[in-house]
Amino acid sequence: MMVISNTMNLSLTSPFFLAGVPGLEDVHRWIALPVSFMYFVSLLGNFCVLFIIKTEPSLHQPMYLFLSMLLFTDLVQSNSTVPKMLLIFWFNNREISFEGCLVQMFFVHSFFNMSSLVLLAMAFDRYVAVCHPLRYVTILTTPLIMKIGVLVAMRGILFVFPYPFLVKRLPFCQSHIIEQTYCEHMAVAKLSCADIRINVLYGLIAVLSVGVDSVFIAASYTEIVRAVLRLPSRQARYKVGNTCVTHICVILVGYISALFSIVSQRFGEHLGLSIRIILSNLYLLFPPMVNPIIYGISTKEIQKNVRKFFPLRKSLNL
Numbered sequence: 001m002m003v004i005s006n007t008m009n010l011s012l013t014s015p016f017f018l019a020g021v022p023g024l025e026d027v028h029r030w031i032a033l034p035v036s037f038m039y040f041v042s043l044l045g046n047f048c049v050l051f052i053i054k055t056e057p058s059l060h061q062p063m064y065l066f067l068s069m070l071l072f073t074d075l076v077q078s079n080s081t082v083p084k085m086l087l088i089f090w091f092n093n094r095e096i097s098f099e100g101c102l103v104q105m106f107f108v109h110s111f112f113n114m115s116s117l118v119l120l121a122m123a124f125d126r127y128v129a130v131c132h133p134l135r136y137v138t139i140l141t142t143p144l145i146m147k148i149g150v151l152v153a154m155r156g157i158l159f160v161f162p163y164p165f166l167v168k169r170l171p172f173c174q175s176h177i178i179e180q181t182y183c184e185h186m187a188v189a190k191l192s193c194a195d196i197r198i199n200v201l202y203g204l205i206a207v208l209s210v211g212v213d214s215v216f217i218a219a220s221y222t223e224i225v226r227a228v229l230r231l232p233s234r235q236a237r238y239k240v241g242n243t244c245v246t247h248i249c250v251i252l253v254g255y256i257s258a259l260f261s262i263v264s265q266r267f268g269e270h271l272g273l274s275i276r277i278i279l280s281n282l283y284l285l286f287p288p289m290v291n292p293i294i295y296g297i298s299t300k301e302i303q304k305n306v307r308k309f310f311p312l313r314k315s316l317n318l
Contacts, residue, residue, distance in 0.1 A: 014172070015095045016188070019179045020088040023274045032089035038289045039082045045292030046071045052305040059301055062140040063129075066122045067295060069149060070250070073115040074288035080107040081182040081284050088181060101183040102164040109163055109185060109206070112258065112283070114156035116210045119251055121148050123220040126244050131227045159206050166199050179273060181281055214255060221248070246298040253290050257283035 020028055053059045053068050081104065087093040096104070128139050163185050170192035180187040189199040224244060231237045261280040296302050 014176055015097050016101050016183070017094045017177045018084070018088055018096055018181055018183075019177055020085075020094065020181055021274050021277050022179055023272070028089040028092070032086055035082065035089065035285065036086060038285045039078065039086070042074070042078055042285075042288035042292075045296065046075050046288060048306065049292040049295060049302060052302055056301070056305050059305075062125050062145055063122070065145055066118060066125055066148075069152060070115060070118045070122070071288075071292060073111045073118060074291060077108060077111045077115070078284055078288040080104055080111070085181045085281075096183065101178075101188065102167060105167070105183040105185055105188065106160055106164055108182060108284070110156040110160035113159050113206065113210065114152050115254065115287075116213045116258075117152045117155055119254060120213045120217055120220075121152070122247050123217040123251070126247055127220040127224055129243065130224045155209070159209055162202060163206075166202060170194050170196065170199075180277060182284070184280070210258070217251060246294055249294050249298075250287075250291055253294070254283070254287045257286045 021031060024031065050068055050071055053064050084093075084096065084104070125140060128136050132139065167185065167188055170189065171194050172191055173193040175191055178184075178187050178191065185203055186199065189196045221244070228237050228241050261283045296306060
């Protein structure tokens with residue numbers, strides 16, 4: 001009994017070590033170059049779009065408020081993981097404290113859960129705009145948007161809150177090397193020398209919550225497509241359908257990259273470890289970089305305000 005207690009105490013005080021991309025240690029600095037570029041672009045793009053939405057009264061509409069929520073969750077996710085990732089790649093700084101690992105795990109998974117629910121809220125926004133345009137203002141009121149924001153935060157926190165405690169109860173008797181670039185729940189749990197079936201089961205439940213979001217998103221867009229096809233003119237169908245294309249692109253970017261991560265982490269044993277780790281990092285790097293670009297390119301209101309911050313574009317007649 002004393003031996004078990006000492007082992008558990010050691011596991012709670014010993015740091016973990018993030019392996020980065022095993023097998024590609026010699027090219028870690030080369031990997032850091034695209035990661036640094038993607039991180040810089042994501043910071044610049046997200047802060048720029050968030051600032052424009054905050055300072056431009058004409059953008060204080062439900063669609064852009066939901067977009068702000070999405071960009072904020074993207075920023076928190078990337079900032080909770082990418083700086084440490086770059087420390088590993090640039091300086092071989094792999095150590096992370098046990099408590100720091102649990103905190104990072106909580107932020108990564110909770111804000112991923114939040115971003116999924118925000119995508120569902122954005123689908124609901126497009127559904128109301130297309131299927132019930134005359135009731136749009138009365139349905140998507142400011143109080144309702146605030147309630148949705150609270151619901152997003154509460155679900156993300158409550159669903160992921162057990163993760164750190166499920167890991168903290170586990171003894172880590174041997175390896176403390178996490179074969180990842182960040183503290184992912186199952187990657188950490190698999191290091192334990194105890195039964196982790198509860199971790200696996202609860203992890204699947206949390207993943208299923210995101211799956212339920214995707215089902216409702218698909219249902220929303222099924223109704224949207226039906227409504228678009230009932231429109232009398234081709235021009236009207238094009239105009240209404242075009243308003244949804246941007247959000248569909250964002251959904252595909254978010255869910256496809258997350259699907260790669262989930263599948264590679266849980267069912268990708270036949271893949272090479274380095275490939276599995278690179279795929280599992282996609283949703284931390286790609287959506288935060290691409291989402292503001294998609295909305296910046298496709299939304300005239302955002303484009304117009306971006307030009308105010310970059311007058312050089314006009315002077316060069318670009």
